[in-house]
Every structure is written in structure tokens, then in C-alpha cells.
Amino acid sequence: MKKFNYVICGGGASGLLLASKLISDTFFSNKNVLLIEKDPKNLNDRTWCFWEKGKGELDHIVSKSWKSAIFKAKNFKTNFSTDPYTYKLIRGIDFYKNFNYLKTKQQNLTYLNTKINSIDKRSNTVKTDKGDFIGDFIFTSLLDFDKLINYNKYPLLKQHFVGQLIKTKNEIFNPDEVTFMDFDIPQKDSTRFMYVLPLSKSKALIEYTLFSPKELDKNEYISSIEQYMKNLNPGNYKIIETEKGIIPMSAYKFTSENTKNLLNIGTAGGWTKPSTGYTFLNTLNKTNLLVSYLKMNKPLNEFEKNSRFWFYDLLFLDVLNKHNDKGSQLFKKMFEKNKPETIFKFLDNKTNIFEEIKMMLTFKKRWFVQALIKRFF
The missing domain is CATH 3.50.50.60 (FAD/NAD(P)-binding domain)
Known part of the structure; x- marks a missing residue:
């Protein structure tokens, strides 16, 4: 041995x-x-x-890499600079x-x-x-x-997705701007968004992503991407590569x-x-x-140290699990009320306590208070 x-x-x-x-x-x-x-x-x-x-x-x-991004939800759209961050793809x-x-x-x-x-x-x-x-x-x-x-003590959601690298006849993409999250699609009682990584004016990786307890049939991911592409008027297009993944959110x-x-x-x-x-x-x-x-x-x-961000994530998961059909509203509030730089810092666990309180106050308070009470009592 x-x-x-x-x-x-x-x-x-x-x-x-x-x-x-x-x-x-x-x-x-x-x-x-x-x-x-x-x-x-x-x-x-x-x-x-x-x-x-x-x-x-x-x-x-x-x-x-990109220095500009878009976030979209129903009746809301924001184009923003990612500065001082750069969004990178490997x-x-x-x-x-x-x-x-x-x-x-x-x-x-x-x-x-x-x-x-x-x-x-x-x-x-x-x-x-x-x-x-x-x-x-x-x-x-x-x-x-x-x-x-x-393990029933904590909720388990999944980030699950199918992505397709697509080459289009028409030049429909802005290669300098990533679509970070596009919730302006049918939510179907769960949290769903499109994620678009443009590599050129006629080539992009498009992912149909969900935060939900269960995966979908593969055909539903594919048909959702097809419908999204149809709305972009791509002309004829071909699928170069396909990828899929499941990431636990726990x-x-x-x-x-x-x-x-x-x-x-x-x-x-x-x-x-x-x-x-x-x-x-x-x-x-x-x-x-x-x-x-x-x-x-x-x-x-x-090696690992306890962090207050773990508890923030737990509360967010509790809320997202209970109100999975309204997940798009949570993220919409986040981008409506906070600077993108602060959001990236928060997602990177780098914010200070004052930034975190301000971030939390932008969400629907009743949902988070209920989740907090349930955790303590």
C-alpha cells in the first residue's frame, strides 16, 4: 500500500x-x-x-471578460458597470x-x-x-x-442549469456586456433566469438556470432556451456545445x-x-x-472558521425555499436598492456590518423576520 x-x-x-x-x-x-x-x-x-x-x-x-452587465426582471432593467470588478470567464x-x-x-x-x-x-x-x-x-x-x-435541519435547493454555446446568423449580442440575470421570463412557480455570456456579436453561451428543489426534464431546459432565442431574432443558428450542472444550495x-x-x-x-x-x-x-x-x-x-455570512445565507435560503415562486422579487429588490459593487462584495463575503444591514433592509422584511424567528424559536 x-x-x-x-x-x-x-x-x-x-x-x-x-x-x-x-x-x-x-x-x-x-x-x-x-x-x-x-x-x-x-x-x-x-x-x-x-x-x-x-x-x-x-x-x-x-x-x-466584461466590465458591463445587465440585470433584468419583470418591469425592471438596469445596465451597470462592474467596476472595480471584472467579470471573467474560464x-x-x-x-x-x-x-x-x-x-x-x-x-x-x-x-x-x-x-x-x-x-x-x-x-x-x-x-x-x-x-x-x-x-x-x-x-x-x-x-x-x-x-x-x-438532513432536514436546513433547506436544500439546487442551482441546476443547461447551457448552450450558440452561433447565430444575425449579430444580436453585445460582446462587451454580460446578462448577469434575466428574470423576465416565465417563472412557473419557481426561481428561474437566463444567463447570457456573449463571446462575439454572433456567439454566446446561454444558460437556463433555476434555484429550486427539483431538476426539470432535459427537454424543458432546451425548449426554454429555444423560446428565449426566438425572442432575440437570431436568424438561423447552430448549437456548438452543451453543458449542464447541478450545484447544491445548502x-x-x-x-x-x-x-x-x-x-x-x-x-x-x-x-x-x-x-x-x-x-x-x-x-x-x-x-x-x-x-x-x-x-x-x-x-x-x-482550518475553517465560523462566519456571520453563513447565517445570512441560511436565512436567505429559508426565504427562497418557502417563497420559491417569488425568488425573482428577492433579486430584483437587491439590484433596485443596492450598488452593484456592494452586491458583489456581499456575494464575496467582503462587506462590513453596516453594508449588510442596509442590504437586508432592501428585502421584504416580513419574510426574513419570520425566518429569523423560526430559527431561534
């Missing part, structure tokens, strides 16, 4: 970012790293977007290629393409189809969805699953913002903090 200093289970964003940082930092050059991932990661299977101030460490693989395939380039330059990384069957926390053993491996420290992004479903305390030698990371570690499903930027920030933390040789179950 082979032993490694660090074993990373899962090659999604969190696993690949952590592995990249470990093998690129000379502090860990004498440590051996094992990354286990079942998929080959050779397809453009997803798109990551995030907002960031100034230049970032991944700018070399950012394929498109294609999955470019992210994977960047990692593959890094791993060829380092000798202390072993990449194993196989299925993980189980992780034994007591013996720090990862069991796979290609053998068992021991790690001094184990990091896993493998999410047990059933655990969230069966205030479950994932940190309770950590041990001194095992840390859950990514969505499995609670790095997804529960109220919106945004993950990538927080994952990028968390991996930087984690690498610094590892240099101090402290127990992994002391």
Missing part, C-alpha cells in the same frame, strides 16, 4: 487548484502528491465565471490544459485516473479500483448528496465532517455560497489560504 504526503480526491476546480498550488510552491517540493480523478478531463464540459478586482493569477487562461478545457502543463513540469505529482470507492477516515486510506493509498493528509471534493437530502455544516487529517474541499467542503451557488472565486481564495495554512502544520479540522 503506497503512502503519500497529500492525497487529493477529485479533479474538479478545487482539487486541480489545490494540486497546482502544491506542486508549484517550492515549500512542498519534497512532498509527494497524489491526485485521483475518474474522468479524463479532456472535454470542454463546463464554464467557470467569477468577478475579480484587477489582475488575477488565472488571467492567462481567461478567454473572455473554459473548462483551458483550465484542464493549464493543469496538464503544470504537472508535466513537476516530479512530485502522481495523477491516477480511476474511481474512488471509499475513504477511511480512521486509517487515512483511500480505496480505489486501482488499489489503496494512505495519505498523511487527505483532501476530498467528493460530495455525498444523499446526506444533504436526508447551509449544511460541511466542516463537521473534517478531521485533523482530512479536509472536505470545494462544494463538499461548503465552499459554494449557499444562497446563490457561486463557487469558483471562493474556491480560488480558499485554496490560497489552505496552502498557507498547510505550511503551519496545524490540524485540518481547525
